[in-house]
Amino acid sequence: MTLAVFELRRMVRNPLIWAAVVIAVVVEGARASQWWPDLTFVTVRAVTASTLVAGAVLVAANLAAGRDRRGGLPESLGALPSRAPARTRAVLLAAPLAGALAAAAVIVPLVGYALLRGPVAGTFDGWEALNGVALAALAATAGAALARWTPWPFTSLLVIFGFAFLLVANPRGEYGGWALPWIATHDATLGPRPSAAHLLYLVAVAVAVGAVALLRHGPRPVPAAVAAVSLAVAVPVVAQAAHLPKPAPVACRDHDGLTFCPRPGHEPWVAGWAAALRPITSVVPPRALARVPELRQELYGTLPLVWRPGVSETGVAGAVAESAAGLEPGPGCGRARTVVALWLTGRVAALDHERAPANWSWPPGAAGPGDGWHVYPLTESGHTAVVPGRLNGAFYDDADLANARALLRDPGAADRVRAHWTTLTDPATTTVDAAPLLGIEAVTGRGLCGEPR
Amino acid sequence: MRALALPLIRAVDWLPLAATVPAVLVGAWLVPAEFAVAVVRLAAALLAAAAAFTLVDAMAATTAATPVPRRVRQWARTLLAALAAGGAWTAAWWLAGVPGSPVGPAGETVAALLLAFAGAGWAVRRAEGRAVALAGAAPLLACGAGTWAPAGVGWWWAVGPLLLLVAAVHDDVT
Numbered sequence: 001m002t003l004a005v006f007e008l009r010r011m012v013r014n015p016l017i018w019a020a021v022v023i024a025v026v027v028e029g030a031r032a033s034q035w036w037p038d039l040t041f042v043t044v045r046a047v048t049a050s051t052l053v054a055g056a057v058l059v060a061a062n063l064a065a066g067r068d069r070r071g072g073l074p075e076s077l078g079a080l081p082s083r084a085p086a087r088t089r090a091v092l093l094a095a096p097l098a099g100a101l102a103a104a105a106v107i108v109p110l111v112g113y114a115l116l117r118g119p120v121a122g123t124f125d126g127w128e129a130l131n132g133v134a135l136a137a138l139a140a141t142a143g144a145a146l147a148r149w150t151p152w153p154f155t156s157l158l159v160i161f162g163f164a165f166l167l168v169a170n171p172r173g174e175y176g177g178w179a180l181p182w183i184a185t186h187d188a189t190l191g192p193r194p195s196a197a198h199l200l201y202l203v204a205v206a207v208a209v210g211a212v213a214l215l216r217h218g219p220r221p222v223p224a225a226v227a228a229v230s231l232a233v234a235v236p237v238v239a240q241a242a243h244l245p246k247p248a249p250v251a252c253r254d255h256d257g258l259t260f261c262p263r264p265g266h267e268p269w270v271a272g273w274a275a276a277l278r279p280i281t282s283v284v285p286p287r288a289l290a291r292v293p294e295l296r297q298e299l300y301g302t303l304p305l306v307w308r309p310g311v312s313e314t315g316v317a318g319a320v321a322e323s324a325a326g327l328e329p330g331p332g333c334g335r336a337r338t339v340v341a342l343w344l345t346g347r348v349a350a351l352d353h354e355r356a357p358a359n360w361s362w363p364p365g366a367a368g369p370g371d372g373w374h375v376y377p378l379t380e381s382g383h384t385a386v387v388p389g390r391l392n393g394a395f396y397d398d399a400d401l402a403n404a405r406a407l408l409r410d411p412g413a414a415d416r417v418r419a420h421w422t423t424l425t426d427p428a429t430t431t432v433d434a435a436p437l438l439g440i441e442a443v444t445g446r447g448l449c450g451e452p453r
Numbered sequence: 454m455r456a457l458a459l460p461l462i463r464a465v466d467w468l469p470l471a472a473t474v475p476a477v478l479v480g481a482w483l484v485p486a487e488f489a490v491a492v493v494r495l496a497a498a499l500l501a502a503a504a505a506f507t508l509v510d511a512m513a514a515t516t517a518a519t520p521v522p523r524r525v526r527q528w529a530r531t532l533l534a535a536l537a538a539g540g541a542w543t544a545a546w547w548l549a550g551v552p553g554s555p556v557g558p559a560g561e562t563v564a565a566l567l568l569a570f571a572g573a574g575w576a577v578r579r580a581e582g583r584a585v586a587l588a589g590a591a592p593l594l595a596c597g598a599g600t601w602a603p604a605g606v607g608w609w610w611a612v613g614p615l616l617l618l619v620a621a622v623h624d625d626v627t
Binding site: 059063070153161 | 468469472473484488491492494495499582584587590591594595597
């Protein structure tokens with residue numbers, strides 16, 4: 001026991017572990033600060049960040065358990081009454097505890113940071129957070145077992161890099177499923193994760209690995225029984241783990257004349273969405289807003305599953321402005337309602353650096369989207385929408401953009417647009433006809449609309 | 454040169470590289486094409502972490518008395534390890550069939566090697582034993598923390614400063 005306390009004190013003072021804690025919190029905190037917090041994903045991301053600490057704990061436990069075989073220590077320790085199994089037991093008691101503490105020191109601040117930032121969507125899953133703690137404990141026992149079974153410190157790196165490879169190449173767990181130590185990417189459409197079952201699995205595996213470390217000192221009945229029992233728990237638990245039933249859908253709600261349909265748990269975001277679209281809803285007449293279809297938060301719905309301020313509102317504003325102005329996908333160059341729709345999106349996100357896309361369809365063989373295309377994040381797992389131009393499929397040219405910019409510079413534009421809304425959004429009204437109503441000097445384009453330049 | 458290289462080749466701890474090179478080559482050969490880029494990046498990190506172990510001189514206290522300066526001995530170890538790791542990485546890149554130019558991934562690999570040499574080279578100045586070379590993996594893991602270090606040709610810009618850093622840690626211990 002004295003030895004375990006000694007190892008715990010050494011571990012708690014280990015600079016490697018604390019450096020990993022600081023890096024994990026800073027890197028993940030900086031990434032998370034760009035998104036509205038969704039506690040479901042904040043927890044998963046925090047646990048993913050804490051695996052860096054688990055890696056540090058694995059190395060620390062590996063070095064601690066292998067210490068008695070390095071640098072002349074075997075000869076010195078041979079004269080002492082305490083034998084190698086006692087030293088292994090001490091590391092197996094101390095390292096998981098220190099690792100669990102360090103992982104909690106990553107997860108708790110990251111979740112707290114999300115709660116402070118608001119508006120908080122999703123639900124906090126305590127079992128999910130404890131998965132990170134259990135991962136660090138598993139890393140600790142794995143480090144001790146590696147030190148006892150493979151006397152080369154390099155093997156701990158092989159395990160760490162192998163795990164990192166699984167995180168990067170197999171983030172959705174297509175290969176291995178819940179038997180993997182950690183599935184870093186969560187698809188919200190699949191339903192809640194079986195976090196409690198996975199936690200039990202991780203704890204059972206950690207205990208089994210610890211018992212395997214002790215078995216290096218000879219085939220004793222107690223460690224063998226512990227390993228067998230914990231594997232007997234872990235295997236059926238992980239075999240039955242599957243996503244839980246999805247929560248019931250929630251009702252749509254009206255805000256500022258628009259209908260928002262959030263996913264379960266995302267009701268707190270409705271006010272934020274409405275605030276982001278207020279530059280549009282404050283100037284468009286209610287009868288035109290009534291034309292806008294329900295804004296549904298779905299994988300390919302109008303509202304994305306994630307929200308990155310400064311990026312996401314531009315995409316939603318394009319869809320809302322297009323519907324409000326009565327535009328449809330297809331050529332809309334030189335029409336007054338195209339200018340009005342662009343002006344509406346410009347009220348949400350400035351048009352200063354906007355250029356009309358040179359191609360309205362993905363150019364064959366192109367590596368990436370061209371000039372004037374926008375990329376909007378759709379999900380936490382990296383799905384994006386790549387959209388040509390500001391509007392949801394309606395074509396325009398640089399002349400329309402110039403007219404919309406002129407309208408944006410005019411402080412009285414909002415009143416004039418509202419007063420002449422019916423005329424301006426009439427499909428037959430051209431920008432030249434509407435120039436006196438809009439109070440701008442209309443610029444005309446070269447007649448190309450939608451054809452590649 | 455021959456007098457320096459041959460004893461050094463015998464003295465260097467090749468075990469980590471010997472364990473990593475076949476694993477990397479088999480991995481690059483076997484994995485599906487969708488994982489090719491990830492495997493080649495992982496290969497770079499693993500080979501760099503393994504190559505760092507060659508910097509550990511178990512006889513550092515004795516060889517300090519030889520007329521060959523420490524920086525020559527450490528650079529010779531660095532070059533030997535870099536040749537082995539670089540050759541294995543090139544083979545892995547070729548076996549995995551990564552599309553596109555190798556310039557970006559190669560820059561990343563060179564930077565990873567230098568990061569590992571800098572980390573381990575700094576650690577072997579301060580402590581004895583082969584476990585200290587684990588320090589070579591620390592900057593690699595820190596770079597890949599949280600997400601995954603950005604890919605691209607930008608890593609070539611890091612090569613110059615990293616070479617200076619490695620040269621500094623290989624300097625004579627005074």
